[in-house]
Amino acid sequence: MxxxxxxxFDLGGVILNIDYRLTSQAFKDLGAQNFDELYNQFHANSLFEDLETxxxxxxxxxxxxxxxxxxGTTDEQIVHAWNAMLLDFPVARLQLLQQLRNHYDLFLLSNTNAIHLEALNKQLERERGIPSLASFFDRSYYSNLIGYRKPEKESYQVILDENGLKxxxxxxxxxxxxxxxxAKALGIQTIHLQAPKTILDIFRKG
Incomplete structure (x- = not known):
């Protein structure tokens, strides 16, 4: 350091626990038996990328x-299945973010979409009484709002430029x-977080 x-910080898998398999199963339960193929197909035809940008x-x-x-499948059923992958915000990780803000400028950069973002903030308020993720960061950058997804260089560059970061x-x-x-391609220092390690392990003293 x-x-x-x-x-x-990335969001899913770093701050928020996620499990894509739960969304896959939820869509299969709705009748999309080929959801995994469909998901890949939609990636190929850019539906998910377009949603995320x-x-x-x-x-x-x-x-x-x-x-x-x-x-007869309703929008509500689809949204519920789509959000099934979103699990929980471990309180120790949120506490760590609060501590780190005393020493560093903190930013969030997430490939996400409007449906997930709304669900995440509602969940955070419901479970922790915190209105949004913005409470933990100096600024938050979401792909669906900035128009770029990681690993596109523009997604990192906008943070560097707007905040004067080296x-x-x-x-x-x-x-x-x-x-x-x-990120490395732009000269940014990086840590590839691999399970079972969490951000708590990165910043654990000693």
Missing amino acids: QGIKHII GRVTNGDFLASIKEHLPE PEHTLFIDDTLPNIDG
């Missing part, structure tokens, strides 16, 4: 998914290797 003044609306996304589900004084923590490589 020598020389580090600013830390950029704000290029398609929630309504268009839900309509596209609905075409592959039994007639890459060599900036640490980026993510659990996905391509995202780590994207």
Whole structure:
């Protein structure tokens, strides 16, 4: 951590526990028996990328998914299945963020979408009485709002530029290797967080 003044955190798998398999199973329970193939297909035709960069609306996304589900499936059922992967915010990680803010500038950089973002903030308020993730960071950057996804260089560059950060004084923590490589390409210091390690292990003294 020598020389580090600013830390950029990923969200899912770093601060928030997630399990993609739960969303896969939830869609299969709705009748999409080929959801894993469908998910890959939608990645190939950019539906999910467009959702995560704000290029398609929630309504268009839900309509596209609905075409592959039994007639009568509601938007609410789809949203519930889509959010199934979102688990919990371990309180120790949130406490760590609060402590780190006394020593570093903290930023959040997440590939996410409007549906998940709304659910996450509602969950945080319901479980912890905290209105939004913004409470833990100097600034938060979400792909659906900035129009870029990791590992696109622009997603990191916007944080550096808007906040006057020098890459060599900036640490980026993510659990996905391509995202780590994207940050490294700009000279940002990185830590590839791999389970079972958590951010608590990174900052544990001694």
